[in-house]
Amino acid sequence: MKAGNPTGAVATPGPLVMIAGGGDFPPRLAGILAARGERPYIAALEGAADPAAFGERADVRQYRLGQLGSLLEELRRRGIADLVMLGALPRPSFGSLRPEVSTLKYLPHFAKAFQGGDDHLLRGVVRFFEMQGFRVHGPADIAPEMTAPLGTLGRKQANSEQRSELERGFALLATLSPFDVGQAAILADHRVVAIEAAEGTDAMIRRVADMVARGRLKIGKGDGFLVKVPKTGQDLRVDMPAIGPDTLRHIAEAGLSGIGVRAGAVLVGDRAALGRQADQLGLFVEGFP
Amino acid sequence: MKAGNPTGAVATPGPLVMIAGGGDFPPRLAGILAARGERPYIAALEGAADPAAFGERADVRQYRLGQLGSLLEELRRRGIADLVMLGALPRPSFGSLRPEVSTLKYLPHFAKAFQGGDDHLLRGVVRFFEMQGFRVHGPADIAPEMTAPLGTLGRKQANSEQRSELERGFALLATLSPFDVGQAAILADHRVVAIEAAEGTDAMIRRVADMVARGRLKIGKGDGFLVKVPKTGQDLRVDMPAIGPDTLRHIAEAGLSGIGVRAGAVLVGDRAALGRQADQLGLFVEGFP
Numbered sequence: 001m002k003a004g005n006p007t008g009a010v011a012t013p014g015p016l017v018m019i020a021g022g023g024d025f026p027p028r029l030a031g032i033l034a035a036r037g038e039r040p041y042i043a044a045l046e047g048a049a050d051p052a053a054f055g056e057r058a059d060v061r062q063y064r065l066g067q068l069g070s071l072l073e074e075l076r077r078r079g080i081a082d083l084v085m086l087g088a089l090p091r092p093s094f095g096s097l098r099p100e101v102s103t104l105k106y107l108p109h110f111a112k113a114f115q116g117g118d119d120h121l122l123r124g125v126v127r128f129f130e131m132q133g134f135r136v137h138g139p140a141d142i143a144p145e146m147t148a149p150l151g152t153l154g155r156k157q158a159n160s161e162q163r164s165e166l167e168r169g170f171a172l173l174a175t176l177s178p179f180d181v182g183q184a185a186i187l188a189d190h191r192v193v194a195i196e197a198a199e200g201t202d203a204m205i206r207r208v209a210d211m212v213a214r215g216r217l218k219i220g221k222g223d224g225f226l227v228k229v230p231k232t233g234q235d236l237r238v239d240m241p242a243i244g245p246d247t248l249r250h251i252a253e254a255g256l257s258g259i260g261v262r263a264g265a266v267l268v269g270d271r272a273a274l275g276r277q278a279d280q281l282g283l284f285v286e287g288f289p
Numbered sequence: 290m291k292a293g294n295p296t297g298a299v300a301t302p303g304p305l306v307m308i309a310g311g312g313d314f315p316p317r318l319a320g321i322l323a324a325r326g327e328r329p330y331i332a333a334l335e336g337a338a339d340p341a342a343f344g345e346r347a348d349v350r351q352y353r354l355g356q357l358g359s360l361l362e363e364l365r366r367r368g369i370a371d372l373v374m375l376g377a378l379p380r381p382s383f384g385s386l387r388p389e390v391s392t393l394k395y396l397p398h399f400a401k402a403f404q405g406g407d408d409h410l411l412r413g414v415v416r417f418f419e420m421q422g423f424r425v426h427g428p429a430d431i432a433p434e435m436t437a438p439l440g441t442l443g444r445k446q447a448n449s450e451q452r453s454e455l456e457r458g459f460a461l462l463a464t465l466s467p468f469d470v471g472q473a474a475i476l477a478d479h480r481v482v483a484i485e486a487a488e489g490t491d492a493m494i495r496r497v498a499d500m501v502a503r504g505r506l507k508i509g510k511g512d513g514f515l516v517k518v519p520k521t522g523q524d525l526r527v528d529m530p531a532i533g534p535d536t537l538r539h540i541a542e543a544g545l546s547g548i549g550v551r552a553g554a555v556l557v558g559d560r561a562a563l564g565r566q567a568d569q570l571g572l573f574v575e576g577f578p
Contacts, residue, residue, distance in 0.1 A: 120480075172468045179461045181481040191409075192470040193487035198480070198506055199496055207488055207496070217487055 013082030013137055016040040017075055020060075021087025022048040024244065025139070025146065028269050029086055030054050032143045041080060043071055048089055069102025072132060083134045084142055085125075085238045120180065122239045138237035139267065147240075148287035150263040153271055154278030158258055158286055162225065165190075166260035166288065169227030177232035183241050186256065188224040193217055201228065201243075202250055209254035224256030230265050242267035243285070245277055252281040263287030302371030302426055305329040306364055309349075310376025311337040313533065314428070314435065317558050318375055319343050321432045330369060332360055337378055358391025361421060372423045373431055374414075374527045409469065411528045427526035428556065435560075436529075437576035439552040442560055443567035447547055447575055451514065454479075455549035455577065458516030466521035472530050475545065477513040482506055490517065490532075491539055498543035513545030519554050531556035532574070534566055541570040552576030 016033075018040045020026035026042070026049060033040055034057075042060040044051045051060045063071050075081075099107060109128050126136050140147050151157075158166060169187050176182025176195070184201045186194040186208050193211070196204045205226065211217035228241050243259060243266060251259060261268075264287070268274050278285040305322075307329045309315035315331070315338055322329055323346075331349040333340045340349045352360050364370075388396060395417070402413025415425050429436045440446075447455060458476045465471025465484070473490045475483040475497050482500070485493045494515065500506035517530050532548060532555060540548060550557075553576070557563050567574040 168468070172465075172470075175464050175468070176461075176484075179457070179464070179481055181461075181484070185486075191487070192468055195465075195470070195484040195486050197474075197484050198482035198500060203496075207492075211487060 013135060013142070015078065015080045016082045016084060016137075016142075017043055017080045019043045019045065019071075019083065019085040020049040020054075021045050021085075021089040022050075023088045023242075025242065025267060025269055026087040027053045027055075028146065029084070029139055029143055030058060032145065040084075041075070041078060045087075045089065049087055064098065066097040066099040066103055068106055069100055069104075073102065075134075081134055082137060083129055084137045084139055086139045123235060126235055126238050136237050138240065140236060140240060140264065144264070145271065146267055146269055147264050148243075148261045148266045148268045148285075149271060150287050150289060153268065153275035153285040153287075154283070155275075156258070156278065156282070156284035158225075158260065158284050159222075162222065162258065162284070163260075165225055166227055166286075168192075169225065169260065170229060170262075170288070173227060173229050174232060177234075180231065183231060183234075184226060184228040186224065186226050188217065188219045188256065201226075201247065205247070205250040205254055205256075208256070209250070212255055219255045222257050224254070224258075226251055226256060226259045227261070228259065228266055229262040236265060240265065240267050242269075243274075244269055245274065248274065248277050248281055248283060248285065252283060256283075258284035258286065261285075261287055263289060302424060302431070304367065304369045305371045305373060305426075305431075306332055306369045308332045308334065308360075308372065308374040309338040309343075310334050310374075310378040311339075312377045312531075314531065314556060314558055315376040316342045316344075317435065318373070318428055318432055319347060321434065329373075330364070330367060334376075334378065338376055353387065355386040355388040355392055357395055358389055358393075362391065364423075370423055371426060372418055373426045373428055375428045412524060415524055415527050425526050427529065429525060429529060429553065433553070435556055435558055436553050437532075437550045437555045437557045437574075438560060439576050439578060442557065442564035442574040442576075443572070444564075445547070445567065445571065445573035447514075447549065447573050448511075451511065451547065451573070452549075455514055455516055455575075457481075458514065458549065459518060459551075459577070462516060462518050463521060466523075469520065472520060472523075473515060473517040475513070475515050477506065477508045477545065490515075490536065494536070494539040494543055494545075497545070498539070501544055508544045511546050513543070513547075515540055515545060515548045516550070517548065517555055518551040525554060529554065529556050531558075532563075533558055534563065537563065537566050537570055537572060537574065541572060545572075547573035547575065550574075550576055552578060 020042055042054055042058055044060050044062045046062050046064045051062050054060045129136050165187050169185050172185055173182050181197050184196040194204045194208050212219055230241055309331055331343055331347055333349050333351045335351050335353045340351050343349045398417050402410050418425050454476050458474050461474055462471050470486050473485040483493045483497050501508055519530055
């Protein structure tokens with residue numbers, strides 16, 4: 001998985017900590033590792049990850065963001081130097097961190113990282129752990145089977161007209177990248193109808209559904225596409241775009257026809273399950289080079 | 290007003306028809322013309338313009354979009370060859386036009402124009418009237434006093450930090466132009482938080498207000514800016530971006546600090562009134578070269 005492994009770090013790290021946010025991806029990665037006989041230490045972030053989701057046999061402890069100091073101490077005690085971060089995180093306000101005493105000394109590093117786009121914040125987080133001596137791995141390095149493959153996930157595939165619309169969407173997102181914005185967009189009716197910024201992909205899809213419901217937007221049969229790709233320079237180790245069952249459901253509810261993503265660079269979780277869901281909903285979900 | 294007059298058309302046309310959509314701009318232009326002793330023929334579009342808004346002495350008649358044939362006949366009967374279009378139009382579906390018989394022959398021209406972005410549609414409309422022998426003027430050519438001037442409308446002015454954020458927003462919008470999208474965006478918290486596509490500027494502002502209300506977005510004092518400019522190649526004669534009292538009110542309600550627009554290329558209607566409102570709301574509203 002070259003795309004997710006810009007540093008060339010080894011794909012089979014030593015004792016591993018997974019810093020886990022919300023959603024299905026962290027438990028899924030833990031499951032994939034367990035099937036390989038690996039048992040990572042799981043730091044489940046309070047308010048985001050549910051420790052119970054990792055099963056009874058998982059080595060999991062809950063941490064607040066403000067408990068960074070405790071986490072580092074525990075990782076050192078365990079001799080863990082390999083790290084993967086995965087799952088949805090609410091963008092916290094710097095003021096809401098409630099840092100414990102052993103975390104206070106790290107705050108100056110993060111104070112600056114909090115000013116700027118998500119890219120900027122996450123780059124700051126990666127740099128922090130690297131400065132602390134950790135190797136930061138991407139989920140795609142550790143479990144490439146969690147990303148979108150090249151080609152379609154289900155039976156449906158974009159036809160040539162749909163594909164040319166998707167290419168226009170990919171070009172649009174590439175153009176937005178230098179502004180640290182634009183991970184996703186929706187094209188319909190031969191135009192760009194929505195561009196994602198701070199609201200997130202799901203809110204953008206709901207907006208399109210709402211425009212359709214109010215008659216402001218007409219989406220014909222076979223029309224309407226979500227495109228989602230990483231931003232250029234986005235660090236796929238800690239900030240990989242993702243689609244999941246909710247994305248597909250919302251896309252179908254909005255009356256759209258399919259999803260185009262960058263193969264190997266967008267998390268999908270369970271490829272087979274998502275492919276089955278795509279077939280049930282009559283959508284194409286396809287990875288492009 | 291070079292910016293609003295890309296064709297170099299004369300600024301004082303002959304007998305004029307104003308094709309009027311919704312909002313305050315068409316009555317305002319009629320008022321400006323009346324003050325100069327000019328009395329245009331006003332074609333008030335049904336469902337958009339209120340004929341009564343032009344006053345009792347105005348020469349106004351209501352037309353449906355499907356009555357294009359009748360309108361052309363009336364204009365020829367009156368010897369009118371100069372035309373200005375102004376005001377908000379719902380984007381109609383091609384199927385909802387209910388064309389009268391004398392309009393049917395013009396439909397093939399519009400069928401193609403309806404497929405594509407707003408730019409594409411409006412270019413088709415302009416080309417149509419030009420092919421029919423009309424000179425299409427922009428409101429900015431006829432009444433430059435209706436556009437944003439260079440500099441601030443009220444007392445407040447963007448400081449250097451705010452200005453550099455606005456410049457980033459202008460650069461973002463310029464980048465989006467080739468995709469026929471991106472007339473406005475909102476910057477806050479040192480990042481791009483919203484980009485306008487099919488939803489329109491007001492819906493985009495409401496989205497930001499909603500993110501603030503839900504704590505997803507923090508906007509500090511003096512932070513948060515709307516930028517609005519024409520797209521490159523946008524025909525300012527028929528598709529000039531606009532801000533008005535509602536825009537300012539929504540911006541203030543969302544907790545944003547100001548508005549930056551392209552001077553001479555964005556309609557503001559009544560400069561003095563908008564400046565007073567900006568002062569009351571504590572906003573800057575400023576035109577940039």
